[in-house]
Amino acid sequence: MDPNQNRPQGRRKNVTSGGSGAHRRGEGLGTGPVGSGSYSGGQTGGGGGAKRAAAGGGGLVTLLIIGFIIFKLFSGSGGGGGDLLGSLTGGSGGVDIGSVPSGFGFSTEDTASGSLTSDNAVDTNVATGSREKRTVIKGNNQDVVTIMVYMCGTDLESKYGMASSDMEEMRSASYGDNVNVIVFTGGCSKWKVSGISNKVNQIYQIKNGQIGRLVEDAGSKAMTDPNNLASFIQFCAKNFPANRNELILWDHGGGSVTGYGYDEKNKNSGSMSLAGIKQALKSGGVQFDFIGFDACLMATAETALMLNDYADYLIASEETEPGIGWYYTRWLTELGKNTSMSTLDIGKNIVDDFVSECAKKCRGQKTTLSVIDLAEFSNxxxxxxxxxxxxxxxxxxxxxxxxxxxxxxxxxxxxxxxxxxxxxxxxxxxxxxxxxxxxxxxxxxxxxxYNLTSSNxxxxxxxxxxxxxxxxxxxxxxxxxxxxxxxxxxxxxxxxxxxxxxxxxxxxxxxx
Structure with missing residues (x-):
């Protein structure tokens, strides 16, 4: 009997192109058998996506997801129609949909005093010849921060409620008006939070302990369409201008070859390749303080080199991420206390919280997360x-x-x-x-x-x-x-x- 079989297991946010057969979830990763499944997808739409490569020819894009159901199921919502993301200034005037219902099985407490803080020091040195950082921090807590969360819920949400869990962590954070947390939702057949549409993409603001809807209908384009991501960036820049902008891409991740994302409702759209991400960032027109991937396998040299024109730092994982992903409550609260906090310190908080929470809730699973200086890397x-x-x-x-x-x-x-x-x-x-x-x-x-891994x-x-x-x-x-x-x-x-x-x-x- 597998000793891991009855242990709670986290998801692996992982997109890979596989051979002709489906992988058994948990196969070879020491997490015990938890079922099987595969998903097929085509080339990335609109972004020059990678081909679906497999030994012997055609191949399938296989999503290798390791998950466990720790959440009670709640009914998804309907949603409006429409298919255009170009003008996102309308919506429903910030309708409050409240908070995530109780009973999901995840903790909503602020573990600011309980999270692990690594003894590792942040390296603040920068190699001679590296470009200046594009984000200028004003200091004295005078900075305005807009955090754009591009949340493709996919089966991570429809089966396991993991996107809802992370939105609840954001809602539980404490920050003022100089921090804007804006979430773009889509790519999911059934949201656990009543009020989030499974028909169309939507935009939400998380503020003052509430999740408020900004845009009722943001179209139905695939979340892996670079134009969709670009439009979200443009919306945030127009409606929530800030001198510090952060972008977090939430979903499955497949690394250098496959790229980011899988849209459960638009399965043939494939993933967003690195070239597609580059296209989206160029069209978005925003320079970011950091770009983070709450997704598997995206801390690659290829990703870092591609991002240099658009961000100062990359925060991502080399390995597949355990199910709970990033823990949002504490680092957002700390940022709210001081919006002039250095980007490296923000990154350290994100990394420390992630590794700490995974150690407590996903014992035995390997975790990695690092903060990469893109200015020095490119130099x-x-x-x-x-x-x-x-x-x-x-x-x-x-x-x-x-x-x-x-x-x-x-x-x-x-x-x-x-x-x-x-x-x-x-x-x-x-x-x-x-x-x-x-x-x-x-x-x-x-x-x-800054780099931190689990002890194993x-x-x-x-x-x-x-x-x-x-x-x-x-x-x-x-x-x-x-x-x-x-x-x-x-x-x-x-x-x-x-x-x-x-x-x-x-x-x-x-x-x-």
Whole structure:
């Protein structure tokens, strides 16, 4: 009998492209059998999405979700019609839908005094030559902060009430008029909170302990449509102007190749690729203090390089996220006390609260969360990543490919059972053992300003990258994404060389 079978398990917000069969949820992740299921999806709409790659051809986009039902079910709501997001200034005048009903099974208490505070220090140093931060903090608690939460509820909400749980955590926070928490809802067939539509997208403001509806009908576009995200950003900028803007993308996440999001109501829309996210941010026209992913696997080098033009910091996880996701109450309350708090301190609070809550409520599950300085990352990492890629290519050309295979085999891999081939980049660079690898690892450690993991997670230093090994079918779509987000071609060349050896049978997954 599996000793984990009867333990409460959290969701894994994880989108992966899989083979022809459905994965059993919990498979290979040490969380016990909790059922099975798969979802298919197409290419990303409107964003130049990654192809649905699978060994042997067509393939399916498989959502690997590990969840447990800890919530009592409540009926979803209907909602209005309409299909345009262009003019979002109408709505229902901020109708109050109250708070989440009791009985969901999650805690609503403010654990400000009980959350773990890591002894790790935030690194405030910045490498010479890094650009100035685009967000200018006024100081003396004079800053106005708008937090945009793009909440694609999907099956995480319809089955488990997890979006409702996080909205309740936001509602339970205490902050004043200089903090705007604006939530865009959609992508879900049934919301646990009575009043949130499962027919159309909507916009809410969470303020003074209440959840108020700002826009009754924000259209029915897929949540993975970049134009939808762009319109939400524009709405917030117009109606809640602030000198500090934050964006949180809430849903499943699939990392470098698959990207962000899955819309339960628009299953054929696929995910939003990194190129699609870039398109949305460019159209949105807002510079962000930080962009965070309350989703799996998005703390990648590819994500960080893509985001540099649009944000100062990235907050994301290398590994799949346990079910409860971020814990919102305490860090929002602390921000409300001082809206001039440094972004690094905000990030530290988010990371500490996440790891602490997961340790208490999702025992045994591996957790990671890091804060990456995008200004420093874009300054120091690209050239060193290019040099590292060249050193790998040289080894392959000199028939030293076994060194690369062994290094990759020994490297920390994330969502391993899903075979998406995302590995910790510091760990990989150090395992390769070249001078260029060491220089890259040093630059990465310095660009990651704060990183915390669960005690059972090793060799996770805050930034991952796609490196083919368990399968090669993602290589073309990865390199296509790299072209669209402006990554250096040397890394594409490097992984193509390695994949060619794999397909030629010279390298087999499992070492030399």
């Amino acid at each position: 120091t990492v690209p050239s060193k990543l290019s040099s590292f890629a060249k050193s790998v290519s040289t080894k392959i050309s000199n028939d030293e490919y076994k060194d690369i295979s062994n290094a990759r085999y020994a490297t920390r891999e994330f969502a391993e059972s899903s075979r998406i081939d995302q590995v910790d980049l510091v760990n990989l660079a150090e395992n390769v053992g070249t001078t260029e690898g060491k220089a890259l690892a040093d630059a990465l450690r310095n660009a990651v300003k 997670m090793t060799n996770a230093y805050g930034v991952s990258i796609y490196f083919p090994y368990q399968r090669t079918s993602y290589v073309d779509s990865a390199c296509n994404t790299y072209d669209k987000i402006g990554m250096d071609s040397e890394y594409s060349k490097c992984i193509k060389q390695f994949a060619k050896l794999e397909t030629g049978g010279q390298i087999a997954a499992g070492g030399t």
